[in-house]
Amino acid sequence: MNAGKGGPGGGVPGTDAAFSALLEDSAEDLYESAPCGYLSTLMDGTIAKINATLLGWLGLSRDQVVGRMRFGDLLTVGGKLYHETHFAPLLRMQGHLGGIALEMRTATGSRLPVLVTSTVKKTDGGEPLLIRTTVFDATDRRAYEEELLRARRAADEARRQAEAERERLHEALAVLQHSLLPAALPDIPGMETACYYHTASASRLGGDFYDLFPLGGDRFAFFLGDVCGKGPQAAALTSLTRYTLRAAALHDPDPVANLSILNTVLLDRYTGDDPRYCTAVAGVLERAGDAVHVHLASGGHPPALVLRGDGRVEHLSTRGGMLIGVLPSAQFVPARTTLHPGDTLLLYTDGLTEARTGDNRELYGDEALESFAAGLAPARPRRVVEALTGLLHGFGDGLDDDTALLALGLPSRTDRTGRTDTGSTTSA
Amino acid sequence: MSILRRNNVRVTGRAAGRTVVLAHGFGCDQNMWRLVEPVLAENFRVVLFDYVGAGRSDLSAWREERYRELDGYARDVLEVCEELDLRDAVLVGHSVSAMVGVLARAAAPERIGSLVMVCPSPYYLDEDGYRGGFSAEDIDELLESLESNYLGWSAAMAPVIMGNPDRPELGEELTNSFCATDPGIARVFARTTFLSDSREDLRSVTAPTLILECEQDVIAPREVGAYVHSAIPGSRLVTLAATGHCPQLSAPEATASAISAFVSDLGR
Structure with missing residues (x-):
């Protein structure tokens, strides 16, 4: 450009005329x-x-x-x-x-x-x-704004629908979840019961289960177990397991027979490339005067603990009981004990013993549980479940599996004279 | 949160004077009164506030269930009056607030002794024998435009407030607050304003009432002013030499002196 010379455009032919026109x-x-x-x-x-x-x-x-x-x-x-x-x-x-x-x-x-x-x-x-x-x-701008607005409304609507959908799903899940566990434990005259349930799955559908129900007369049946896997598939298996064990116990109170029936049902239902199995303890409580006879059987499940009124802790060995739903000829091992006033029977799933603890993320383990129980004993069922719940909470994110606890016991004579409540406790 | 903070209440003027409460209308906040407030403050105790949802009120206190009825706004007025324990105050209501004032007065006549209605309209729709100034289509279009225009409605106003070299008094403290209404709240307020029919309520007004109207007002035309005047027994109607719907801004001196004259005439 000839910036130095004359007016704008000076020297370039034609631009003078252009600026004049302007x-x-x-x-x-x-x-x-x-x-x-x-x-x-x-x-x-x-x-x-x-x-x-x-x-x-x-x-x-x-x-x-x-x-x-x-x-x-x-x-x-x-x-x-x-x-x-x-x-x-x-x-x-x-x-x-x-x-x-x-x-x-x-x-x-x-x-x-x-x-x-x-x-x-x-x-x-x-x-x-x-x-x-x-x-x-601003016609074009308005059209653009309206597009944005339409998109925003569509997004708002989609979000509302998704929320409604989630709400429906949530309700359906809640109904299903309720079908997996008893709403409350039944009152058993003279006994105290307590339970705790934790589910690690985001859908709140767990793979652990427990139950306690009357068989008529002075007898009650109980079971507690753990199906393989987590989430919806595990819940479907849990449901089948729970209702099979309930029906079987009503038909025949022998715990070994009940686990065998469950074994047959699982083998029949889950075949081929989708094998499914569980572990469980099932048993019957029978009143005998001041005491309660316990007859139970286990398939692949950690042993039940008995916290005696005198402070001793025993485990009811059912070693040799096999996973339920794997082999047609699976063996299940029975055990018997008698609860006297002050004794508490504790059933638990391996979510408790396989929790990771400490800096090295080591398994909590059976021995640690036994010593913990020994520290508690003698203790009535509510106290035991309370203490274990505190222990579980202490595990924090080390507790990565579903966990179920069921404690059944006879209050000691001093408990009975000092306190009148014998109802069940559910902590969940 | 106290009512005084919730409604951004400000009290100015002569403490010993009669109390005049200034209630803003749809679309703005207490800043609407900024030109008449200093004049009124010379003789009266002046109370200013923002309805919940407007100006610098506590937006978190806004509930659609409450503010989709004029009663909700009247409760704001009453709660402010109670908080300050006002007796025999003059309630000056602009536009829709004139009708809010009628409801508040009916609920607490001991607190609100008299009414000033600035450009009031009890009903905006034209009907047989009544001319509100708007056809049903007009109102539909209006509400629809509020619905569809909210990008402009909200975004256009806020930046406007910033940078205003000519009027430094409208400085930073007003940024983003003056007239910058949340579009969702504005929609509810507009529906309440333009769909409410308060004509029946006028007939039971017994308070001394001053009606101020403008010569030209597209929102509340002269016929409406005449209607309100005839519906309230003993009311006084003053037509201001002003245009538009906001004489407190377009003719602040005339507006303030009409209010002052009315309040002074109330005696005591």
């Missing part, structure tokens, strides 16, 4: 034919001046508008309201207002989305004199 573009023509709308209004809104561009957009003639219409008359009802309640007050206060979205009404009745900027011109004395306004056609 200078011919009078202010008047620039106003009338500008690529945006212009209008000037008195302070009461009466339109005093308007350019041809805006008249063209609106399909109105100058005579119809100047001196006859107010700015508000050019707007849709919504625009009018917005103008009266927001635009005009702000403009009064600030003397300037920019980029406000309004809608104008054209002569044919159609709407013209616009962006409006206004400035108040004041006299030398500072009195407001008139309002100058520029108007930009």
